[in-house]
Amino acid sequence: MQEITQSESSLSNPNSMLAADDFEAGGDALAGPPKTATVLTLLAAAAVIFSYLIAYALTNALVSAGLISQWQPGSDPRPRNMLIGFCSLMLLFTILVGSGRVASKRQLRRIDAMEEESD
Numbered sequence: 001m002q003e004i005t006q007s008e009s010s011l012s013n014p015n016s017m018l019a020a021d022d023f024e025a026g027g028d029a030l031a032g033p034p035k036t037a038t039v040l041t042l043l044a045a046a047a048v049i050f051s052y053l054i055a056y057a058l059t060n061a062l063v064s065a066g067l068i069s070q071w072q073p074g075s076d077p078r079p080r081n082m083l084i085g086f087c088s089l090m091l092l093f094t095i096l097v098g099s100g101r102v103a104s105k106r107q108l109r110r111i112d113a114m115e116e117e118s119d
Contacts, residue, residue: 043093051085 055078062068071077 044090047086047089047093050089051082054085055079055082 059068059078059081063070
């Protein structure tokens, strides 16, 4: 029988998760944590997209279906609804991130306490 090494199996399988170099280097495929500005930009973009879909697309669909009546000219509620939706989603994202950070710090303290007990 012929033995297949890790580098040969990753070369023969293009769908492998890690390349041979990444596997041998300790999995440094992810160099570091994502940048804060990138994460905030992606969250803001998601909030804009969802608030637009709810404020404009959903409202237009409901008006077209006759489920809500058309508003008076000059009193379009959609921009205000989009702003409220955007602010609400950003607040929700902030709360989720904050609770994740608190939970992470709590878990790290528990892990440190277990490590100190074992010493």
